[in-house]
Amino acid sequence: MGCQFRLISAVAFGASYLVSSGKIVPSWWPIAGFVANFATLWTVQFVAWASWAVILWPKFLSPLRGLPEPTDNSLFHGQFHKIRKLPTGVPMREWINSIPNDGLIRYLGLFNQERLVVTSHKTLAEVLVTKNYDFEKPSTFQFFLGRILGYGILLVEGETHKMQRKNLLPAFAFRHVKDLYPVFWSKSQECVQAMTDHISQDETKSSEDKNTAVIEVGGWASRATLDIIGVAGLGHDFRTIENPNNKLNQTYQNMFSPSRSGKRNLEINEAARVIRATCADLIAEKKEKRARKEQSDVDILSVALESGGFSDENLVDQLMTFLAAGHETTASAMTWATYLLARHPDVQTRLRAEIRAHLPSPAGGDAAVVSSLDIDHMPYLNAVCNEVLRYFSPVPLTLRTTACDTSINGQFVPKGTSVVLAPWAVNKSESMWGPDALEFNPDRWMAKFAGDKDAASGGAKSNFAFLTFLHGPRSCIGQGFAKAEFACLLAAWAGRFEFELNDKEELDETKIKIEDGVTARPAKGLFVKTRVVEGW
Structure with missing residues (x-):
């Protein structure tokens, strides 16, 4: 426009x-x-x-007029009233389960701008794999996110993206991620100990139960994941768990908090300046170590430097992407995991039993090392992680724009058409997941409960039913890293603490106001009664 x-x-x-x-x-x-x-x-x-x-x-x-679409359009603004009222991705979730379609749903937004929601295995495969470079991120989306994330692998297109992904893949290789599990566990230990100390020292708690306090879990999750991406990704400990008031953490907190638009631009520009400067300093520090021929580290930055495929400026963009996207998405997943465990105490109890039977206590000190084998051999932990990521994908929706005239499932789609990829819809599609798609059920990922269905895909009819990390050449390059980090952190929290919702109204999901943004989180934070469970 x-x-x-x-x-x-x-x-x-x-x-x-x-x-x-x-x-x-x-x-x-x-x-x-x-x-x-x-x-x-x-x-x-x-x-x-x-x-x-x-x-x-x-x-x-429009050649798209014949596609299935919602019927309650306003004259000039289509479905904008519903999109503005409901959390991001929720209208698409309603449509995917109520409007018969063959892989595409058309809807009209503000000023009747056309949007296509991609809903089936076949259409998702075309958009994400076979024709993926026909679909680009919108320029406005790139501009907004570029200031926060840098113009790294998440935002670049075409040949530039292919080159960057090729040079970064070794940093996220299967074996490399496996070697990082002890780092994930060490930081999870530190976080659990800090949370335990906070609970014991909380002056607002009842004197009758010295092991329980109300905490806001989103803040703790952000602190832990920022430290993890710092050590495992950049080879630098930001010590945010120890000191939440450090400059980088405060910068991200301010960046992702709502504010008036005029002030907001100034805040984002200043935040970007601080983050870019931090990343540039880390790169200079790494290059000095390499010049002294010191032993190479296993973090992502070290691997990227060794590839020789990036200028210093582009490395800054990559680090900005990993810092922001890497810690905010997993922090969102941890927040929703805590919420779901509090809503489903039976799942929480069963998960805690498996964790305590297989892992050392986080209070065990530095000697208590956890490897990838320890985590991989815990089926219920992995089932819970997968189900959380399905049920509450950290990123509820992402947009694409057709870069040229193209087609999806034989339907002509003109250049400039907006295409919606909605994990919050696809991940709960009844046509893909069955009649219990809207239920939180970790057992769908367990072999003995899946029956004749494939437990590795959660019983879904297609891998494309799980859209949390997307698929194809534009899939999340850090998927293995994020899932490993999430599993370690959730194991430490769920093994040590018992969670209960402080606000009983939040047992009803519809009562939670969700903050609109790149990632989905409770707008006012998530406050839970957290009790230290002894004996581990």
Whole structure:
């Protein structure tokens, strides 16, 4: 839409100059000054374009008009009223389970702008795999996220993306991630100990139960995951668990908190400056170590440096991506995991029993090392992790724009069409997951409960039913890292603590106000009664 306004303004400016200067004056055109001519020409063009874009194209001319869509559209704003009212991804979840479709659902947004929701195995495979470079992130999306995440692998397109992914893959290789489990566990231990100390020292708790206090879990999760990505990803301990007031943590807290738009731009610009400077310092430190021929570290930054495929500036962008996306997504997963365990005490009790039977206590000190084999041989822990990531995907929705005229499942899709990939919808699609798609059920990932279904896919009919990390060349490169980190952190928390919702109204999911943003979290935080369970 921005480019349309620029074009309209440019045409109005040029025509107004010619008319006002007397170089071109149609006999039927009233002679007026430049400003009046500009205003008149701009308005005429805008009305013509708006009539085309808002009424004629979406209502009468678009090749997408015959696709299934919601019926309760407003005249000029389609489904915008519902999208604005409900959390991101929730309207799509309703539509995917209520509107019969063959892989595509069309809906209209603000000013009747067309959107396509991709809903089936076949259409998802086309968008994410076979034709993935036909679909790019929208420019506005890139601009907004680029300031926060840097222009790293998450945002670049085409050949640049292929090159960056190739050079970064060794850092996320299967064996490399396996070697990082002791780091994940060590930081999980530190977090559990800090939370235990906080509970024992909390002056607001009841004197009757010295082992229980109400804590906001999202903040603790963010502190832990920022430290983990710091050590395992950058080879640097930010010590955020120890000191939540450090500059980097405060920068991210301010960046992801709501604020008025004018002030918001200044906050984001300053935050980006702080984060870029931090990343540049870490790169310089690593390069100095390499120059001294010190033993190479196993963190992601060290592997990326050894590839030789990145300039210092581009490495800064990659680190910004890993820092922000890497810790915020897992922190969101930990927040929702705690919520779901508090809602389902039977799952929590069963999970704690498995953890305590197979893992050393986080209070065991430095000698208590956990390896990938320890975590991988805990089926219920992995089932709970998978089900949390299915049920509450940290990123509820992502957008693509067609970079050229293309087709999806034989349907012609014009260049510039917005395409919606909605994990919060696909992950709960009844056509893919069955009639219990809307239920939290870790057993769907357990072989003995899956029956003749494939437990590795949660019993779903297709791998594309699990959209949390996307698929294909644009899938999350850090998927293995994130799942391993999540499993270690959840094992430490669930083994040590018992969680109970502080606000009983939140037992009803619809009562939780979810903050709109890149990741989904409770808007006012998640406060839970947390009790230290002795004996481990």
